[in-house]
Amino acid sequence: MxxxxxxxxxxxxxxxxxxxxxxxxxxxxxxxxxxxxxxxxxxxxxxxxxxxxxxxxxxxxxxxxxxxxxxxxxxxxxxxxxxxxxxxxxxxxxxxxxxxxxxxxxxxxxxxxxxxxxxxxxxxxxxxxxxxxxxxxxxxxxxxxxxxxxxxxxxxxxxxxxxxxxxxxxxxxxxxxxxxxxxxxxxxxxxxxxxxxxxxxxxxxxxxxxxxxxxxxxxxxxxxxxxxxxxxxxxxxxxxxxxxxxLIRVRDIMLINPVSCTRNTTLSECAELLGANEINALPVTDGENRLIGIVYGADLQKQSDRTGLVGEIMKTEFPTTAPEKNLLEILGFIRERQLDFVPVVDEENRLIGLITSKNLMTVLSQQFVDTEGER
Ligand SMILES: Nc1ncnc2c1ncn2[C@@H]1O[C@H](COP(=O)(O)OP(=O)(O)O)[C@@H](O)[C@H]1O
Ligand SMILES: [Mg+2]
Incomplete structure (x- = not known):
């Protein structure tokens, strides 16, 4: 030293x-x-x-x-x-x-x-x-x-x-x-x-x-x-x-405090949350904010009876990402897997953010707009 x-x-x-x-x-x-x-x-x-x-x-x-x-x-x-x-x-x-x-x-x-x-x-x-x-x-x-x-x-x-x-x-x-x-x-x-x-x-x-x-x-x-x-x-x-x-990390660009539901949320409540937030999937968490599933709008559409619970139709296999991942990695991941929705979890699998293809577009395009504006 x-x-x-x-x-x-x-x-x-x-x-x-x-x-x-x-x-x-x-x-x-x-x-x-x-x-x-x-x-x-x-x-x-x-x-x-x-x-x-x-x-x-x-x-x-x-x-x-x-x-x-x-x-x-x-x-x-x-x-x-x-x-x-x-x-x-x-x-x-x-x-x-x-x-x-x-x-x-x-x-x-x-x-x-x-x-x-x-x-x-x-x-x-x-x-x-x-x-x-x-x-x-x-x-x-x-x-x-x-x-x-x-x-x-x-x-x-x-x-x-x-x-x-x-x-x-x-x-x-x-x-x-x-x-x-x-x-x-x-x-x-x-x-x-x-x-x-x-x-x-x-x-x-x-x-x-x-x-x-x-x-x-x-x-x-x-x-x-x-x-x-x-x-x-x-x-x-x-x-x-x-x-x-x-040098740009997922944690810098993710949506923080994303809306989520629990396995006991009813499908009708879930549909309302999706509509109100203009998203097509919703993370499902347990009482300690640990991510346990994702409920997709497409799966919800198939249910004629909306009195059922999220726990019955949520997917428990899904891709996630970590806050340290960089912009290139997340862009590659999204393109390769054709995703438009990736929950961000910490080391204990707690939901801390969300990356959607829409918010990525917004983040990226803002940069170009700003740069143009400065010239
Ligand atoms: N041997 C020296 N005698 C007098 N002044 C010096 C001498 N070496 C460096 N300086 C002065 O010290 C300052 C810092 O120089 P230097 O460390 O070479 O800067 P840098 O490497 O960042 O360009 C400058 O103002 C330079 O003129
Ligand atoms: Mg020098």
């Missing part, structure tokens, strides 16, 4: 980091994002002691890094920057292996690790091991930079705008590869960018900085849904969440 405790940093009289306190958990990818000059690089450089705080402490696994040996500390921390920092006179192989060599790892093992890392970042070792940096494209250089940072198996990897100079397609590829790499290797990654799209795509948590202060530190989902202030909502773009349907 990395912990900043009341960290400030001043260059002469100019305080650029202002009383920063936050934590990064092991195995987490945290993205520091904010406009140019807000203090991202300075924050990152304090973690590997390329610069030191004016006051406050930084702890790694509860140890104050000011008291740790700088060289040993840096060996445990991979570092990737925009201009990869590869040594031009060394081959790709030697560049990746440099820390492993310093650590005295034997040649066979080094080569094994290097080839493995190259494959992970999408570079064929056969073709590239003995090339020099000047013989590689920008994207390939950054891939090697990433391979080098992860090769010595550090606990922490710091990345300062590593993909900013790349074309959008290469950049998107490297972002996906980094996410894959991180999922496999479970490093603690601190990644700096000024690009909110990049942050949303790769971060477990995003730390938004402005003027040397944290303005919000949360998951991409929560930042998109509840931007802490005007600055952030402008920064993330008001409608951006609608561009990422994975």
């Amino acid at each position: 990395i912990r900043f405790e009341n960290v400030t940093k001043a260059f002469k009289q100019n305080e650029v980091i202002k009383n920063l306190s936050f934590e990064i958990q092991d195995g987490e990818m945290v993205v520091l994002v904010g406009p140019s000059g807000c203090g991202k690089t300075t924050t990152l450089k304090m973690i590997n002691k390329l610069t030191s705080p004016t006051s406050g402490r930084i702890l790694i696994d509860d140890q104050d890094i000011a008291k740790l040996d700088t060289v040993k500390l840096r060996r445990r921390i991979g570092y990737v920057i925009q201009k990869t920092g590869l040594f031009p006179h060394m081959t790709v192989k030697d560049n990746i292996e440099i820390i492993l060599q310093i650590e005295g790892i034997d040649a066979a093992k080094r080569e094994h690790i290097t080839s493995e890392m190259m494959r992970i970042v999408g570079m064929d070792p056969e073709a590239y091991l003995y090339r020099y940096p000047s013989q590689l494209s920008g994207g390939q250089l950054q891939r090697i930079g990433v391979a080098r940072a992860f090769a010595s198996d550090p606990k922490i990897v710091l990345m300062d705008e590593p993909f900013s100079a790349l074309d959008p397609i290469t950049r998107a590829q490297l972002q996906s590869e980094l996410v894959g790499l991180q999922t496999r290797l479970k490093k603690t990654v601190v990644f700096v960018t000024h690009d909110m799209d990049e942050a949303i795509k790769i971060a477990d948590r995003i730390c938004i900085l402005d003027g040397g202060r944290i303005v919000q530190y949360d998951t991409p989902e929560n930042i998109l849904k509840n931007p802490a202030n005007e600055y952030i909502s402008d920064f993330v773009g008001r409608k951006r969440i609608w561009n990422i349907p994975e």
